Amino acid sequence: MTAYILRRLLLAVPTVLGVALLTFLLFNAFGPDPVRTALGQHATPEAIANLRQQWGLDRSLPTQFVGFLGQIVSFDYGKSFVTGDDLGTQLRAGALVSLSVVAPPFLAGGAISIGLALFIARHREGLVDRGARVLFIAGMSVSALVYVLVMQYVLAFKLGWFPISGYESGTAALRYLALPWLVLLVVQLGPDIRLYRTLFLDEAAADYTRTARAKGASDGRVMWRHILPNAWIPIITTNVTTIPFLILGSFLMERFFSIPGIGSLTIDALSRGDLPILKAVTILSALALVVFNLISDLLYAWADPRVRLG
Amino acid sequence: MAAGIARKALGSLWRRPSPRVCLLVLGIYVLIALLGYAQMLPDIDASVGGSEDPPSWHWATLLGTDILGRSVFYRVLAGAQTAMTIGFLTTALVIPFGTALGLAAGWFGGRVDAFITWLYTVVVSIPDILLITAISYAMGKGLTSMCLAIAATSWVGVMRLVRGEVLKHKDREYVLAARAMGVGPVRIMVSEILPNVLHVAIVMAALVLLSAVKFEVILTYLGLGIQEGTSWGLLIAGASQELTNGIWWPLAGTVAAMFALIYSLSVVGDALRDALDPRVG
Numbered sequence: 001m002t003a004y005i006l007r008r009l010l011l012a013v014p015t016v017l018g019v020a021l022l023t024f025l026l027f028n029a030f031g032p033d034p035v036r037t038a039l040g041q042h043a044t045p046e047a048i049a050n051l052r053q054q055w056g057l058d059r060s061l062p063t064q065f066v067g068f069l070g071q072i073v074s075f076d077y078g079k080s081f082v083t084g085d086d087l088g089t090q091l092r093a094g095a096l097v098s099l100s101v102v103a104p105p106f107l108a109g110g111a112i113s114i115g116l117a118l119f120i121a122r123h124r125e126g127l128v129d130r131g132a133r134v135l136f137i138a139g140m141s142v143s144a145l146v147y148v149l150v151m152q153y154v155l156a157f158k159l160g161w162f163p164i165s166g167y168e169s170g171t172a173a174l175r176y177l178a179l180p181w182l183v184l185l186v187v188q189l190g191p192d193i194r195l196y197r198t199l200f201l202d203e204a205a206a207d208y209t210r211t212a213r214a215k216g217a218s219d220g221r222v223m224w225r226h227i228l229p230n231a232w233i234p235i236i237t238t239n240v241t242t243i244p245f246l247i248l249g250s251f252l253m254e255r256f257f258s259i260p261g262i263g264s265l266t267i268d269a270l271s272r273g274d275l276p277i278l279k280a281v282t283i284l285s286a287l288a289l290v291v292f293n294l295i296s297d298l299l300y301a302w303a304d305p306r307v308r309l310g
Numbered sequence: 311m312a313a314g315i316a317r318k319a320l321g322s323l324w325r326r327p328s329p330r331v332c333l334l335v336l337g338i339y340v341l342i343a344l345l346g347y348a349q350m351l352p353d354i355d356a357s358v359g360g361s362e363d364p365p366s367w368h369w370a371t372l373l374g375t376d377i378l379g380r381s382v383f384y385r386v387l388a389g390a391q392t393a394m395t396i397g398f399l400t401t402a403l404v405i406p407f408g409t410a411l412g413l414a415a416g417w418f419g420g421r422v423d424a425f426i427t428w429l430y431t432v433v434v435s436i437p438d439i440l441l442i443t444a445i446s447y448a449m450g451k452g453l454t455s456m457c458l459a460i461a462a463t464s465w466v467g468v469m470r471l472v473r474g475e476v477l478k479h480k481d482r483e484y485v486l487a488a489r490a491m492g493v494g495p496v497r498i499m500v501s502e503i504l505p506n507v508l509h510v511a512i513v514m515a516a517l518v519l520l521s522a523v524k525f526e527v528i529l530t531y532l533g534l535g536i537q538e539g540t541s542w543g544l545l546i547a548g549a550s551q552e553l554t555n556g557i558w559w560p561l562a563g564t565v566a567a568m569f570a571l572i573y574s575l576s577v578v579g580d581a582l583r584d585a586l587d588p589r590v591g
Contacts, residue, residue: 014428015428015431015432015435016435018428018429018431018432018435019432019435019436022432022436023436023444026444026445026447026448027444027447027448030448030449031447031448032447032448032450137573137576137577137580138569138573140572140576141568141569141572141573141576142565142568142569142572143524143527143528143565143568143572144528145527145528145531145543145546146546146561146565146568149546149550149553149561153550153553153554157553157554244437245437245438247437247439247440251439252528252532255532266440266443267443267532267534270443270447270534278444278447281440282436282440282441282444285435285436285437285440286435286436289434289435290435
């Protein structure tokens with residue numbers, strides 16, 4: 001087990017190196033000059049040279065890349081170009097906020113989707129199933145953008161149930177988070193239910209389900225005692241691997257509702273040319289993906305006795 | 311063979327009513343884009359009525375007018391042209407590139423496979439939105455860089471599926487027979503294996519087109535995409551501010567146009583998969 005984990009982590013090294021190289025090339029080699037972005041068109045050559053030296057951009061590209069690799073290994077991403085703040089603190093605070101945006105709807109949405117998918121799968125090819133399919137394709141064809149705008153307009157602006165946007169820390173955050181949660185929940189339902197429905201139907205077509213039915217088990221018992229326990233395996237593994245990608249939902253919600261998480265941090269950094277933040281966010285999400293993929297495989301081996309790690 | 315697949319796909323789409331309607335809708339969007347390139351779409355900057363007139367039964371004011379009295383309908387059409395352009399350019403980049411890499415990885419194996427798989431792992435390790443924004447940051451905002459950025463994140467799906475198919479076909483009798491007859495590796499790849507894995511590329515094309523359209527709107531709305539010209543993202547950004555004054559038609563019109571395109575693409579994509587994937591039905 002320990003040997004397996006170590007080997008998997010070693011195998012991830014080339015991937016992380018690749019991500020680092022790609023990130024570095026995009027931001028440091030090909031991207032616009034952050035010094036120019038910060039100082040504007042009319043800066044004196046001395047000011048430019050000074051800032052470049054202060055930000056360490058006067059070194060050769062290979063030296064800068066080695067420095068970047070050092071930052072990745074030590075988890076110390078230095079300071080923001082623009083604010084001069086320590087990135088570790090900024091990212092930790094941002095990540096906590098982003099997590100509070102995406103985690104609750106992710107968990108609640110998962111539970112609701114599984115319940116509805118079980119219901120729909122039981123009425124396969126019936127009116128419920130066919131109606132649901134059209135509804136979900138239609139629901140997924142509406143851009144996430146539209147859900148945000150319409151719900152913001154109706155629920156916050158017209159009905160005044162929620163603040164339109166903004167954020168406060170502490171328990172006051174709940175007031176501001178409720179609407180983003182609701183939006184994420186609704187956006188997520190369509191694709192999730194579709195996925196779970198397929199999983200349940202795959203299990204329903206398996207031999208053991210037919211056996212259970214043949215020995216006289218009721219529909220409900222087959223669903224709860226036979227299909228659901230087997231379907232848990234793909235449900236858990238797919239969910240664990242999608243966790244790093246929740247950042248996408250966070251990006252949109254933070255932008256629309258002015259919530260100061262990782263997404264807002266990144267979009268601000270893009271417009272200011274704040275390279276350290278951009279590089280840190282990219283590398284950290286790649287690292288998170290490596291870790292969550294590993295966790296998913298370990299869970300898979302734990303849940304399914306046929307799978308051996310090695 | 312390729313023409314045969316295309317005919318089979320179109321035929322099976324045409325037989326069922328719902329994909330047929332969706333295919334027609336897609337045809338209309340293609341037509342709009344082509345008319346746009348032929349300079350035959352109406353002028354989007356012309357004033358066609360008063361400021362913020364609600365919709366009425368004329369072509370120009372079908373979706374009402376905006377604050378400057380310009381036709382919302384004409385602007386939505388121009389946005390459709392942009393969306394179709396980005397969708398098709400991205401797909402035209404992604405499908406050949408992803409298919410070629412998938413073929414090479416599956417067929418040659420060894421170091422070629424290791425390198426392509428590494429490239430794949432690197433790209434999928436970065437969340438799409440981060441990679442897309444990073445590329446448009448590096449290349450500057452605009453239509454070309456957005457196509458390249460979306461393409462850079464979406465070739466991975468095509469490559470993975472094509473590679474998997476090639477691995478399945480590699481040791482089949484017809485390939486062995488071609489080999490035994492002394493057919494060269496490139497020739498086998500192109501004229502024996504490619505036609506048999508092409509259905510994957512065709513189904514993926516609908517998905518890539520769909521996600522490119524969706525990404526364009528969101529990125530442009532966030533201010534990371536198209537800067538000049540008309541895009542649904544820009545229209546929605548403008549419309550969302552007018553919504554608070556009760557001006558609903560610019561948002562509703564743009565959303566309806568987006569919905570029709572994306573819904574049709576989803577249905578056609580699903581129908582294509584049902585028709586071409588030998589594992590289904």
